[in-house]
Amino acid sequence: MAAVGRSDLSEYERQREQNIAENQKLLESLELAKSALAPFSTPISPAPTTAPLAQRQTRPRAKPTPRSNRPSHPRRASNRLRGLKPNDDDASRPAPQEDTAADLGQQLCDDGHLRPAEECFSADILAKAIRVNGQFSGWLSEDLMARYGFESNAKDAWEKNGGGKFSFRNPLGESEPSKKAKGRSAPRKRALPPGWSSAKFTASKLFQKNPNAYFYRHNEPNVDQHTGDWTEEEAQLFLDVARRYGCGDKWGLFASYIPHRVGYQCSNYYRQVVLPQGWVIDSNYRFNGAGQAIYVGPYRKARI
Template sequence: MTSHVSEYEKQRLENIRQNREMLMSLNLIGDDTSSILAESENANRKRKITVKNKAKPRTRRAADDQISDDDDEWSGIKRQRRADQPARRSRRLRGESAEPTTAAEEQVVETGDVSGVLADAESHFPASTLESAIRVNGHYSGWVEPGVQQRLHLESNATAAWESQGGGKFSFKDPLGTGKRVSKRTVPSGQSVAKYVASKLLKKNPNAYFYRHTEPGVEQWTGDWTEDERLTFIRVAKEFGCGDKWGLFSTYIPHRVGYQCSNYYRQYVIPSGWIIDDNYRIDSTGHAVYVGKHKRGS
């Protein structure tokens, strides 16, 4: 039996035997060495059987064959499904023109209101609100606030300002109208492209400048508007109108810029009924919806 025991196991059993002899000499245990050898042999045999019966790893080729079979079966199912279903084609592929987006559809995207109801001012606001409201046509007819114009030495109108600074053709890619794209390589060292363009726009296109910037040296305010600012907004709208050229409009309201005036107009002024602008409708949630480019109708 011991002929099948490994060298390591023989050494281990020898160590056990010596330890047991020492313990027996001290009368601490009895002589049952044979049972220990038998137990060790059984344990060794079990280890050999476990290694022999261990499953062989699956070869890559066998795995690929199985995957290939599964893919073929699934491909057949998909082909059958496609044959049973009609082909879907977009309007463009069918050669049809897309239907124009309606004001109600844009309203759903902008405000989340799915009722489809857009009310004009007369049907939305009470008579008392309509009586005190200012009516505008969506256009601002003024220029830069006179005090700001004098301090910054600006021209008296948009055409004169543009031509006095070199003229050219305006575009959003070329806001200065120079015919050349402004990049970091063309601006003075240490100055960003945005600041460089803004510094040039101040005298050439004040509306574009004041849309995002206050008068140089004046802090821009954020947060809720004060009552004085609201009253100033209403006064300027009553005198010059409003609805576009928000950069120029904002020069009458220190510490505010054009986009702030535009947001305030749409989010607070129109929904509150302080100003009536036929380019806007009110949805069922009380939000202002721009319909100026659509056929007006509720």
């Protein structure tokens, strides 16, 4: 650098030496800037691309435990209802709730098939049950016969109180108008008492003529109808009548023996309580997995 100020150099050489010195300074400044930017000049590596699905390594799924090897909990069964002694380990179990015959039906009839009562109840229940064939063989209760003077059988009651041809379309047995009369006048709508259906209104006219139809929907005159759960006295009276006359049809006549209850109440109680409890065995009924009584007899429609 000292050569720049030498006097023995020509003008050209001095200018040349000066340019070299300036260029050297410029290069030195550029080197300092390059070193300062060095940390920021590292190239960013590209993000790894996702491997194609076909090349991914999939972890094999764990095989499910075979059903036979799974821990199984013993199905709860009531030895008491089956007439057997309790198991030795019953004392270590929590106290079970009171079983019903419907519970037993659930346990024994759980494969979707309808089963007869003999396959759904214990030997003790079957031994005490009342056996019926689905038919009521009696007539009206003696008390009602004495109070109202009913005829002694259904045929006389019908014939001596107007007669006529019975049909479900014409339950009163009234003579039907001719086709010409039907064309001349439109049928009048009957005014029904508040809360009454047409069937109940029709039954109210059959007290003497068709007592079965009357007592299916009505109590004895001036006797109120009980609703809700049946009492123990009513349940026992039901079983007494069933044991004496059978049951399964003619529910109006059956209900004449049970004060404050009508025929359709007796029919419902029979299917919903009496049969599922095993108090009565009716050959016209089978039981499903829920312990419900299903009618399988010759009459597919409800009988009164």
